[in-house]
Amino acid sequence: xxxxxxxxxxxxxxxxxxxxxxxxxxxxxxxxxxxxxxxxxxxxxxxxxxxxxxxxxxxxxxxxxxxxxxxxxxxxxxxxxxxxxxxxxxxxxxxxxxxxxxxxxxxxxxxxxxxxxxxxxxxxxxxxxxxxxxxxxxxxxxxxxxxxxxxxxxxxxxxxxxxxxxxxxxxxxxxxxxxxxxxxxxxxxxxxxxxxxxxxxxxxxxxxxxxxxxxxxxxxxxxxxxxxxxxxx
Amino acid sequence: xxxxxxxxxxxxxxxxxxxxxxxxxxxxxxxxxxxxxxxxxxxxxxxxxxxxxxxxxxxxxxxxxxxxxxxxxxxxxxxxxxxxxxxxxxxxxxxxxxxxxxxxxxxxxxxxxxxxxxxxxxxxxxxxxxxxxxxxxxxxxxxxxxxxxxxxxxxxxxxxxxxxxxxxxxxxxxxxxxxxxxxxxxxxxxxxxxxxxxxxxxxxxxxxxxxxxxxxxxxxxxxxxxxxxxxxxxxxxxxxxxxxxxxxxxxxxxxxxxxxxxxxxxxxxxxxxxxxxxxxxxxxxxxxxxxxxxxxxxxxxxxxxxxxxxxxxxxxxxxxxxxxxxxxxxxxxxxxxxxxxxxxxxxxxxxxxxxxxxxxxxxxxxxxxxxxxxxxxxxxxxxxxxxxxxxxxxxxxxxxxxxxxxxxxxxxxxxxxxxxxxxxxxxxxxxxxxxxxxxxxxxxxxxxxxxxxxxxxxxxxxxxxxxxxxxxxxxxxxxxxxxxxxxxxxxxxxxxxxxxxxxxxxxxxxxxxxxxxxxxxxxxxxx
Numbered sequence: 001x002x003x004x005x006x007x008x009x010x011x012x013x014x015x016x017x018x019x020x021x022x023x024x025x026x027x028x029x030x031x032x033x034x035x036x037x038x039x040x041x042x043x044x045x046x047x048x049x050x051x052x053x054x055x056x057x058x059x060x061x062x063x064x065x066x067x068x069x070x071x072x073x074x075x076x077x078x079x080x081x082x083x084x085x086x087x088x089x090x091x092x093x094x095x096x097x098x099x100x101x102x103x104x105x106x107x108x109x110x111x112x113x114x115x116x117x118x119x120x121x122x123x124x125x126x127x128x129x130x131x132x133x134x135x136x137x138x139x140x141x142x143x144x145x146x147x148x149x150x151x152x153x154x155x156x157x158x159x160x161x162x163x164x165x166x167x168x169x170x171x172x173x174x175x176x177x178x179x180x181x182x183x184x185x186x187x188x189x190x191x192x193x194x195x196x197x198x199x200x201x202x203x204x205x206x207x208x209x210x211x212x213x214x215x216x217x218x219x220x221x222x223x224x225x226x227x228x229x230x231x232x233x
Numbered sequence: 234x235x236x237x238x239x240x241x242x243x244x245x246x247x248x249x250x251x252x253x254x255x256x257x258x259x260x261x262x263x264x265x266x267x268x269x270x271x272x273x274x275x276x277x278x279x280x281x282x283x284x285x286x287x288x289x290x291x292x293x294x295x296x297x298x299x300x301x302x303x304x305x306x307x308x309x310x311x312x313x314x315x316x317x318x319x320x321x322x323x324x325x326x327x328x329x330x331x332x333x334x335x336x337x338x339x340x341x342x343x344x345x346x347x348x349x350x351x352x353x354x355x356x357x358x359x360x361x362x363x364x365x366x367x368x369x370x371x372x373x374x375x376x377x378x379x380x381x382x383x384x385x386x387x388x389x390x391x392x393x394x395x396x397x398x399x400x401x402x403x404x405x406x407x408x409x410x411x412x413x414x415x416x417x418x419x420x421x422x423x424x425x426x427x428x429x430x431x432x433x434x435x436x437x438x439x440x441x442x443x444x445x446x447x448x449x450x451x452x453x454x455x456x457x458x459x460x461x462x463x464x465x466x467x468x469x470x471x472x473x474x475x476x477x478x479x480x481x482x483x484x485x486x487x488x489x490x491x492x493x494x495x496x497x498x499x500x501x502x503x504x505x506x507x508x509x510x511x512x513x514x515x516x517x518x519x520x521x522x523x524x525x526x527x528x529x530x531x532x533x534x535x536x537x538x539x540x541x542x543x544x545x546x547x548x549x550x551x552x553x554x555x556x557x558x559x560x561x562x563x564x565x566x567x568x569x570x571x572x573x574x575x576x577x578x579x580x581x582x583x584x585x586x587x588x589x590x591x592x593x594x595x596x597x598x599x600x601x602x603x604x605x606x607x608x609x610x611x612x613x614x615x616x617x618x619x620x621x622x623x624x625x626x627x628x629x630x631x632x633x634x635x636x637x638x639x640x641x642x643x644x645x646x647x648x649x650x651x652x653x654x655x656x657x658x659x660x661x662x663x664x665x666x667x668x669x670x671x672x673x674x675x676x677x678x679x680x681x682x683x684x685x686x687x688x689x690x691x692x693x694x695x696x697x698x699x700x701x702x703x704x705x706x707x708x709x710x711x712x713x714x715x716x717x718x719x720x721x722x723x724x725x726x727x728x729x730x731x732x733x734x735x736x737x738x739x740x741x742x743x744x745x746x747x748x749x750x751x752x753x754x755x756x757x758x759x760x
Contacts, residue, residue, distance in 0.1 A: 043304070046304060046307065047300060047304050050300050050303050050304060051300055054295045054299060054300060054303070055292065055293060055294050055295060058293040058294070058295055059290075059292055059293040062293045063290055063293070068293075071293065072295065072296075072299065075295070075299075075303075076299075076302070076303050076306060079303050079306075079307065080303075080306055080307055083307040156286070156289040157289040157290050157291050159289075160286050160287060160289045160290055161290060163286075164287070164290070175284075175287065176287075178252060179284065179287045179288075180287075184253075184254065185249075185252065185254050200245065200248075200249060200254070201245070203248055203252065204241075204244065204245045204248045204249075207248045207251075207280050207283070207284060208244060208248075208280075210283045210284065210286075210287075211279050211280050211283040213283075214283040214286050215279055215282075215283055
């Protein structure tokens with residue numbers, strides 16, 4: 001199980017409370033129960049939901065290509081929309097899927113707004129699903145990066161960030177949702193408004209692109225805590 | 234390691250396997266191949282290894298104030314989003330009713346909970362006396378302006394109870410007839426120094442909605458420019474130091490309440506005169522007369538110009554002050570009340586004389602008003618514009634004219650006594666106080682007529698509440714019929730014109746209204 005920003009989250013398939021077509025108060029996930037209390041104007045429930053999800057949302061939104069400040073704004077906007085939609089909330093969907101769907105839509109709208117204002121960087125604009133930028137080029141562009149040098153965790157994080165940045169926005173989001181939110185393909189599909197098959201293809205390309213850019217560093221053992229693949233598994 | 238033999242389908246399956254998305258039989262197939270195919274296994278390990286590198290990304294953490302500000306943003310958004318646009322009862326949807334009537338209290342409570350935490354508490358406590366009177370101070374100008382308001386007698390607090398002694402003048406009775414009392418509520422803030430502990434205690438005792446309102450005022454206060462904040466503080470200090478501070482504070486609240494009933498345009502015109510007290514007072518007079526005329530026009534359902542209204546008011550005033558009629562009124566009103574009436578200004582005294590006269594007849598047969606003469610009626614008719622004169626002439630015989638005149642008199646009294654109806658209050662009344670069947674009846678009316686009827690019902694209900702009663706269904710129907718009753722009731726129980734059927738009135742009355750047995754009491758008589 002992967003450590004997530006908000007703590008470990010079980011995959012839907014591992015969560016017995018998610019079975020059943022019409023969830024009752026006791027059968028739905030705890031966050032959905034909290035949201036039902038928010039629907040009834042419970043202040044503390046809303047605050048608790050904010051606490052539970054703020055870092056999780058921020059992590060995904062920040063790493064999916066938004067600047068830190070912008071990501072915080074998007075998280076706040078997401079919660080505002082959650083709050084505005086509270087009266088129409090129905091607990092028949094997993095809350096995390098619902099809230100990340102809102103966040104995804106908020107982020108997409110922000111990207112559209114930025115596009116209209118021509119604020120998208122040329123680098124980001126040139127990024128496509130099938131044409132990742134080379135990691136070497138990215139590394140060279142980042143001053144002080146020496147391939148022969150061992151990377152500490154912070155530097156490794158930056159390297160991964162550069163690799164991630166070279167992916168398309170959709171690939172990034174799909175990867176981050178599976179990695180940090182342990183989302184199933186079905187949940188990713190719901191969140192991103194895609195078919196499960198499309199998500200499968202999206203993640204396949206994303207993983208291949210990521211591997212193409214980071215594999216040399218894994219193979220050369222330059223990551224401080226990386227283990228040989230056969231040991232890691 | 235040679236992975237060139239692997240196809241995209243192989244890799245797609247590997248990724249799905251690593252993501253736990255393959256059914257058990259396919260997963261078993263992948264695992265079997267990994268045992269026998271080194272390249273396949275190496276590819277799987279590379280995919281997993283690079284995916285695991287994502288864990289080197291830092292977990293983002295929000296700043297220390299993020300949670301609080303996010304909840305605040307939500308609560309502020311909640312306060313701002315309810316529409317304050319033009320009132321149209323027909324646009325009220327069930328969902329809005331539910332939100333406003335059921336959810337509001339809870340949501341306000343929550344909003345306050347967050348805001349309360351977020352407010353600089355010491356600031357809130359320090360500014361509490363100003364926040365408590367914020368709207369009044371905001372509109373109150375300075376002490377000099379409030380003194381001028383008092384001297385002009387515009388909001389002089391003259392009340393029915395101040396004029397009419399009751400058999401048992403209980404304190405609640407004193408305010409029960411104050412047309413402003415309902416607007417002010419029972420707890421008009423008293424002026425005086427409060428210790429921080431006293432303030433804290435008062436805040437602790439507040440309900441959720443009061444706290445929310447206080448938090449909202451704090452927001453508004455903090456958003457003011459420094460010089461405006463200083464003006465509010467100066468006004469508060471000046472009222473504290475003034476021996477007449479309590480009275481002036483009450484005036485400030487009355488003025489603020491009146492301002493809140495104005496249109497945005499009228500409010501803006503007053504605001505533009507905030508530094509010119511004399512002009513502002515003249516504007517206040519003008520707006521009050523204009524609104525009184527508008528309300529009168531709505532109540533009588535005739536297109537009455539301000540000049541017509543003024544002519545009718547002057548005629549009624551002359552009628553009340555005519556020596557013969559004044560003698561009749563005086564005979565029926567206690568000496569104390571009469572003395573109080575005489576202390577009132579000429580502009581107000583006639584209204585209160587009629588109201589007092591009627592009040593004294595409560596519980597017994599109502600006293601009819603002295604009948605106006607033909608000469609009186611002709612004089613009135615001659616002072617009206619053609620439209621209104623035609624309406625009077627069309628009434629035909631004298632008895633019908635008297636009925637119309639009685640209606641105008643009641644409308645004039647209502648228009649003067651009842652402060653404008655705040656749209657929000659009217660909306661709340663429509664939403665919360667009327668039954669669905671009454672609302673359905675109202676909804677059948679054209680918008681303007683709906684508004685007029687609703688206002689009439691509201692005013693009638695307010696009047697009944699002040700008298701410790703409330704409208705019943707039959708009375709409500711009286712306001713929904715083709716000829717709605719007026720809020721100020723007829724002087725006669727049978728609903729006919731409140732003037733005497735016989736008697737000289739002032740001057741001769743010829744011919745006298747024909748005698749007829751009193752009609753059966755109408756079920757829709759509000760009394």
